[in-house]
Amino acid sequence: MISPATVPEPVCDPGSVRNTSPAGKATSPVTAPRTLARCRDLVRPSLSAAIARLHPWHGEMAAFSLGWCGVGGTPTDRPSEGKGVRQALAVLCAEAVGVPGEKAVAGAVAVELIHTFSLMHDDIMDGDETRRQQETVWKAYGTGPAVLAGDALFALAVQTLAEVPGPHTAAAVGRLSGTLNGLVRGQAEDLLFSARPWTGPEAVRTDEYRAMAELKTGTLLGCAAALGGLLGGAPARTVAALDRAGRHLGVAFQAIDDLLGIWGDPDVTGKPVHSDLRQRKKTFPVLAALTENSPRTGELAALLHSPVPLDEAGAVRAAALVESCGGRAATLGEARHHLDAARACLRSVSLAPQAAHEIDVLIGFLLHRRA
Amino acid sequence: MISPATVPEPVCDPGSVRNTSPAGKATSPVTAPRTLARCRDLVRPSLSAAIARLHPWHGEMAAFSLGWCGVGGTPTDRPSEGKGVRQALAVLCAEAVGVPGEKAVAGAVAVELIHTFSLMHDDIMDGDETRRQQETVWKAYGTGPAVLAGDALFALAVQTLAEVPGPHTAAAVGRLSGTLNGLVRGQAEDLLFSARPWTGPEAVRTDEYRAMAELKTGTLLGCAAALGGLLGGAPARTVAALDRAGRHLGVAFQAIDDLLGIWGDPDVTGKPVHSDLRQRKKTFPVLAALTENSPRTGELAALLHSPVPLDEAGAVRAAALVESCGGRAATLGEARHHLDAARACLRSVSLAPQAAHEIDVLIGFLLHRRA
Numbered sequence: 001m002i003s004p005a006t007v008p009e010p011v012c013d014p015g016s017v018r019n020t021s022p023a024g025k026a027t028s029p030v031t032a033p034r035t036l037a038r039c040r041d042l043v044r045p046s047l048s049a050a051i052a053r054l055h056p057w058h059g060e061m062a063a064f065s066l067g068w069c070g071v072g073g074t075p076t077d078r079p080s081e082g083k084g085v086r087q088a089l090a091v092l093c094a095e096a097v098g099v100p101g102e103k104a105v106a107g108a109v110a111v112e113l114i115h116t117f118s119l120m121h122d123d124i125m126d127g128d129e130t131r132r133q134q135e136t137v138w139k140a141y142g143t144g145p146a147v148l149a150g151d152a153l154f155a156l157a158v159q160t161l162a163e164v165p166g167p168h169t170a171a172a173v174g175r176l177s178g179t180l181n182g183l184v185r186g187q188a189e190d191l192l193f194s195a196r197p198w199t200g201p202e203a204v205r206t207d208e209y210r211a212m213a214e215l216k217t218g219t220l221l222g223c224a225a226a227l228g229g230l231l232g233g234a235p236a237r238t239v240a241a242l243d244r245a246g247r248h249l250g251v252a253f254q255a256i257d258d259l260l261g262i263w264g265d266p267d268v269t270g271k272p273v274h275s276d277l278r279q280r281k282k283t284f285p286v287l288a289a290l291t292e293n294s295p296r297t298g299e300l301a302a303l304l305h306s307p308v309p310l311d312e313a314g315a316v317r318a319a320a321l322v323e324s325c326g327g328r329a330a331t332l333g334e335a336r337h338h339l340d341a342a343r344a345c346l347r348s349v350s351l352a353p354q355a356a357h358e359i360d361v362l363i364g365f366l367l368h369r370r371a
Numbered sequence: 372m373i374s375p376a377t378v379p380e381p382v383c384d385p386g387s388v389r390n391t392s393p394a395g396k397a398t399s400p401v402t403a404p405r406t407l408a409r410c411r412d413l414v415r416p417s418l419s420a421a422i423a424r425l426h427p428w429h430g431e432m433a434a435f436s437l438g439w440c441g442v443g444g445t446p447t448d449r450p451s452e453g454k455g456v457r458q459a460l461a462v463l464c465a466e467a468v469g470v471p472g473e474k475a476v477a478g479a480v481a482v483e484l485i486h487t488f489s490l491m492h493d494d495i496m497d498g499d500e501t502r503r504q505q506e507t508v509w510k511a512y513g514t515g516p517a518v519l520a521g522d523a524l525f526a527l528a529v530q531t532l533a534e535v536p537g538p539h540t541a542a543a544v545g546r547l548s549g550t551l552n553g554l555v556r557g558q559a560e561d562l563l564f565s566a567r568p569w570t571g572p573e574a575v576r577t578d579e580y581r582a583m584a585e586l587k588t589g590t591l592l593g594c595a596a597a598l599g600g601l602l603g604g605a606p607a608r609t610v611a612a613l614d615r616a617g618r619h620l621g622v623a624f625q626a627i628d629d630l631l632g633i634w635g636d637p638d639v640t641g642k643p644v645h646s647d648l649r650q651r652k653k654t655f656p657v658l659a660a661l662t663e664n665s666p667r668t669g670e671l672a673a674l675l676h677s678p679v680p681l682d683e684a685g686a687v688r689a690a691a692l693v694e695s696c697g698g699r700a701a702t703l704g705e706a707r708h709h710l711d712a713a714r715a716c717l718r719s720v721s722l723a724p725q726a727a728h729e730i731d732v733l734i735g736f737l738l739h740r741r742a
Contacts, residue, residue: 155551244642
C-alpha cells in the first residue's frame with residue numbers, strides 16, 4: 001500500500017462525484033469500481049463466447065487464468081479476475097467519442113485476450129509461480145501447454161478483431177499487430193535488464209526503464225484506448241490522442257506496480273512483502289534510488305549485489321534505503337507525471353463529458369490502487 | 372528414405388519436364404529444387420527486411436532458427452534453412468492466378484514467419500533438442516527467450532500482412548488468424564494424443580490423426596496457397612480451391628514426414644534411425660498398423676507399451692512389425708490420396724499453365740523427398 005503521507009490529493013474523489021445523465025438528472029455516483037464492473041459486464045458475454053471458440057483444453061486454461069475456474073474447469077467460488085482496466089478503457093473511449101460502448105466490445109475482448117496471453121507467457125519467462133493468489137498457468141498445467149494456450153489466445157485476439165465488420169477492420173488489426181510487436185520488445189528489454197549490473201556504465205538508466213515500461217505496459221493500454229476511438233469512428237487525431245493517453249497511463253500503471261512490489265500490503269497484493277526486492281527485480285524505485293550520489297547508494301548496491309538471498313532484515317533495510325535515497329518519491333512523481341500527461345492528452349480533443357469523467361475517475365483510482 | 376519398391380511412379384519426373392515460356396520457347400527444365408530456389412530468392416529480401424524489424428535479440432534467434440547464423444549471430448558457412456515449401460506455394464499460387472509472384476511476397480513472408488514461430492514453440496513443447504542438424508532455439512537460447520522470440524515472429528507475421536496496401540488486407544489477415552487458430556488446435560490434439568493409449572477404445576484412430584494433421588500442417592499450407600490467390604486478386608472460388616489443395620498437401624506432407632520419421636535415412640533427415648518409434652510418437656504408420664487384426668499387432672503394442680526405452684533391436688523389430696502390419700503401405704497410400712486430391716482441387720479452377728505445372732512438379736517432389 002502506498003502510504004497516505006506520500007499520496008497526492010486525488011483529482012476527483014471516487015466516492016463524491018455524481019454521474020449526470022444526458023438529461024441532467026443525477027444518477028448513481030461514478031466510482032471506478034462501478035465503472036470497471038459495468039464495462040466487465042458489457043464485455044463478459046463476448047469474452048466468454050470468444051473463449052468458448054478455443055480448443056476446450058485452451059479454453060480451460062484461459063478461464064483458469066482469468067480466475068473463472070480451477071484446474072479441471074470447476075467454477076471458482078471466489079472469482080479472482082483482474083480489474084479489467086484494458087477492456088474498460090476500450091469501452092469508455094468509444095463512449096467518449098460519442099458511440100455506445102458496444103461498438104468497442106470486439107476491441108475490448110481483443111485487448112483482454114492479449115493481456116491474458118502476455119501474463120501466461122511472461123509468467124513462464126519470469127518463473128513466477130503464483131498470480132492473483134493462485135497458481136500460474138504453467139505451474140498448474142505445465143510449460144508446454146501454457147505456451148500453446150498463450151498462442152491460442154494470441155490467435156483468437158487477432159481473429160476477434162479481424163472479424164469485426166465495417167470499414168475499420170484493417171486499421172484495427174494493424175494497430176493490434178503493432179502493439180504486439182511493442183509488447184514483446186518491451187518484455188525482451190525487461191528480460192535483458194535482469195542480466196545487467198546495478199551500478200556502473202552498464203547499469204539500467206531510469207529513461208531506459210521508462211521506455212521499456214511504455215512498450216511493455218503502455219502499448220496495450222494505448223491500443224485499448226485507441227481501439228475504442230477507432231471502432232467508434234473517431235477521426236485520426238482523436239485516436240492518436242487516446243493512444244498517447246493510454247501509453248502514459250501504462251507508464252504510470254507500471255510505476256504504481258513497482259511501488260506495490262516493494263511497499264504493497266501482502267494481504268491485498270497477494271505477493272510477499274518486499275517481493276520485488278527479494279527477487280532483485282530492476283524496478284523504477286530501485287533504479288531511481290541508485291542514481292542518488294550518497295553513501296547510502298553504496299550500501300543499497302552492496303545488498304543488491306550480495307550473492308546470498310535477501311533475508312527479512314536485508315529486505316527491510318533495502319526498502320528503507322530505496323526510500324531514503326528518494327526512490328519511492330521519484331516513482332510516485334513518475335506516476336503522477338504520466339497520469340497528468342494522460343489527462344492532458346484527453347483534454348486536447350473533444351470528448352463526451354460523461355465518459356471523459358468516468359475515465360478521469362478511473363485514472364484517479366489507478367493512482368490510489370492497493371493491488 | 373522411402374524404399375523405391377513402394378514409391379509410386381511420379382506424375383512428372385522432376386528432371387524431364389521442360390519449362391515452356393508463354394511464347395512457346397523452351398527454357399531451362401522445371402525442377403522442384405529450382406522452383407523452390409527461385410521462390411526463396413524472390414522472398415528472401417522481404418523476409419530479411421521483416422526480421423530486421425525485430426528486437427535484435429529476437430532477430431538473431433529467428434535467423435538462427437532459419438539456419439542463417441549461429442549463436443552470437445555469426446553467419447553460417449552451410450545454411451541449413453528449410454526447403455521453403457510454404458513461401459513457394461504462396462508465390463506460385465499468385466502466378467497461377469495470373470499476377471507476378473511479387474504480389475504474394477508479403478503473404479509468403481507471413482507464412483514463413485508463422486512456420487518459424489510454430490517450430491520454435493513446438494520444439495519447446497515436444498522437448499526436441501535438435502532440428503536440421505543444429506540445436507533448437509530453446510536449447511541454444513533458453514526456454515523463456517524462445518517463447519518470446521516465437522511470440523515476436525507471430526506478431527511480425529500479422530503485422531506484415533496487416534500492412535499490405537490494397538483491398539485484400541482485411542481478408543488476408545482474417546485468413547491468417549483463422550489459420551493460427553487451426554494450427555494451435557492441431558498442436559493441442561497432437562500433444563493430447565501422446566497421453567492416450569495405443570490400443571483399446573481410447574486409442575487414437577487414424578481419422579482423428581488425419582484431422583489433427585490437417586489442422587497442424589494443412590491449415591498453414593492451405594493459407595499459403597490461398598494467400599497467393601487472394602493477394603493476386605483471384606475470385607473467392609479460386610481462393611477456396613487453392614486453400615483446399617494446400618490442406619490436402621499438408622496431410623500428404625505429414626504422412627511423408629511420418630514415413631521419414633521411421634524409415635528415413637539419418638544422414639539425410641538429420642534424425643536418428645527409427646527416431647519416431649524410439650520416441651513412441653503416435654504417427655500414422657503405427658496407428659494404421661495397430662488397426663490390423665493379427666497377432667503381430669499384439670507384439671507391436673507390447674513393444675510400444677514397454678516401460679523400458681526401445682533399444683536398437685526393439686526399434687528394428689517395431690519398424691518391421693509396422694511394415695508387415697501394413698502401416699507403411701497405408702501411409703504411402705494416404706500421402707498419394709491427398710496429393711491426388713490436391714491435384715484435383717487445382718484442376719477444378721482455371722490456372723496459368725506454367726505456374727500450375729511448377730506446382731505439379733513440386734507436388735511430385737514432396738512425395739519423393741528424403742528429408
